Amino acid sequence: MAVPRKSVDVHFGSGQAAFQLTTQTFDDHDLLSSLTGSFPAGFPQIAEITFNVEWSGIRDRQHVRNEAQNFEGDFMQTGSTIEWSAVNPSSGVQFTSEPANPAGVVGAVIGRERNGVFFRS
Amino acid sequence: MKLIPRSWTRDHHGRHSPEPQHSSGISRRQVLGAAAGLVVGAGLSTSAGAQDRNPHIDESPLPIPGGVSPFGILIHHFPVIANSTPLSALSDPSQITDFNGFVGLNRIRGTGSSPGGPLTFQADMGFMDGVYVAADGKQYQATFGFI
Numbered sequence: 001m002a003v004p005r006k007s008v009d010v011h012f013g014s015g016q017a018a019f020q021l022t023t024q025t026f027d028d029h030d031l032l033s034s035l036t037g038s039f040p041a042g043f044p045q046i047a048e049i050t051f052n053v054e055w056s057g058i059r060d061r062q063h064v065r066n067e068a069q070n071f072e073g074d075f076m077q078t079g080s081t082i083e084w085s086a087v088n089p090s091s092g093v094q095f096t097s098e099p100a101n102p103a104g105v106v107g108a109v110i111g112r113e114r115n116g117v118f119f120r121s
Numbered sequence: 122m123k124l125i126p127r128s129w130t131r132d133h134h135g136r137h138s139p140e141p142q143h144s145s146g147i148s149r150r151q152v153l154g155a156a157a158g159l160v161v162g163a164g165l166s167t168s169a170g171a172q173d174r175n176p177h178i179d180e181s182p183l184p185i186p187g188g189v190s191p192f193g194i195l196i197h198h199f200p201v202i203a204n205s206t207p208l209s210a211l212s213d214p215s216q217i218t219d220f221n222g223f224v225g226l227n228r229i230r231g232t233g234s235s236p237g238g239p240l241t242f243q244a245d246m247g248f249m250d251g252v253y254v255a256a257d258g259k260q261y262q263a264t265f266g267f268i
Contacts, residue, residue, distance in 0.1 A: 003266040008248045010223045017225045019248045021266060035194050049268075053246045055225055062208040069187060071213040073224075077204050080227040082244050095240060097233035106243075107201040108227035109214050115185065116219035117254055 010110070015058035015076045017110045022050040027088045045091060051084035054100070055110050064111075070120070073113025080108030179256040182217035182265065198267070200245060201226040215249050216267055222251010226267065 003021055010017045026044035028034040033043065057079035065072035081100035087093070184197035199212035214226040226247035233240050247267035255261050 001266055001268070003248070003264050005250070005264045007266065008223075008225075008250050008264050010225070010250060012223060017223070017248070019225065019246060019266065021268075025268070032192070035192055035196075051246070051268075053225075053227065053229075053244075055227065059204060060208050064208060064211050066211070066213065069185070069213045070218070071215065075208055075211060075214075077208055080229055082227075082229045082231070082246060084244070093235065095233050095235045095242075097242065098231050101231055104229045104231040105204065106228040106230060107203040107206070108225075108229075109201050109208075109211065110223070110225045111214060112223055113213075113215060114221040115213055115215055116183075118219060118221040 012110065012112055015056060015061075015078050015110065017055040019053040020051070022048070024048050027086075027091070027093070042090075045088055047086055047088040047093075049084060049086040051082060052100075053080065053082045055080045055108050057102075069115070071113055071115035072119060073111045075109055075111035075113070078108045078110060080105045177257065178259075180259075180261050180263070181256045182253045182263075183219060183256060185213055185216060185218045187213075201228050201247075203228075214247065216247075217249055217253055217265065219254035220249060220251060221253070222249060224249050 003023075007021045008017070008019050025047055027047040029040050029043040033039045055078045059077045059079070061074070061076040063072070063074050079102050081102055081104070083097055083100050085094075085096040087095075186197075188195055188197040188199060190196065198216050199214070201214060202208075202210055202212070214224045224247065226245070228243065228245050230241070230243045233242060245267070248264065249267070250264045252260055252262045
């Protein structure tokens with residue numbers, strides 16, 4: 001989805017980026033409903049989410065060129081955190097995540113890449 | 122835009138419970154990253170809106186050709202590799218093709234609170250900020266979120 005430019009802030013040289021947004025979205029009830037587009041009665045419902053995602057702390061950096069997937073670029077593996085909350089006024093469901101927890105990251109990458117026609121050019 | 126309500130799925134008693142299992146036996150955690158791709162896929166198909174007014178203008182970005190296929194449904198998204206995996210094994214972190222710019226992608230697990238009690242979540246989040254060639258063949262600059 002297109003988001004406001006100001007919602008993303010990248011400081012590539014220092015391996016830092018942030019993505020912050022508050023927006024309305026759909027509560028599809030569950031993952032399978034989202035995948036299939038077949039929803040339980042009453043869904044999807046409107047929900048509002050707020051999140052702050054950050055990437056920082058360079059762990060590795062490398063130029064990657066992948067001809068099978070038609071992309072290349074300079075990439076960094078970093079740490080990453082998220083804080084988010086959501087509320088569904090229709091159902092009353094609310095959720096607030098724990099504070100940003102660096103231990104929760106499984107994987108995180110930021111990069112400057114080109115793919116498709118820009119990869120071939 | 123669609124948010125995958127990662128920890129909002131109700132059990133058969135109507136309560137909200139964390140990390141339930143699908144009837145297929147595949148846990149939500151195993152497929153959450155792939156599902157997020159659908160989010161973007163859906164967003165791409167409805168973004169830009171300008172095409173509703175002028176048939177010669179369609180700023181919609183095009184999805185990458187590949188992706189993963191949970192439940193046999195192609196999702197134009199590759200989940201980020203674990204930080205323990207070498208960067209050389211990286212698949213395209215962008216969900217749109219014909220793109221030149223900055224990308225970010227992650228996978229984070231955590232906990233949180235709701236009125237019904239503590240819940241766990243897994244989030245795959247990302248962004249693409251740069252120029253791209255849209256469905257109308259023209260070049261645009263924009264920022265996209267992967268939620």
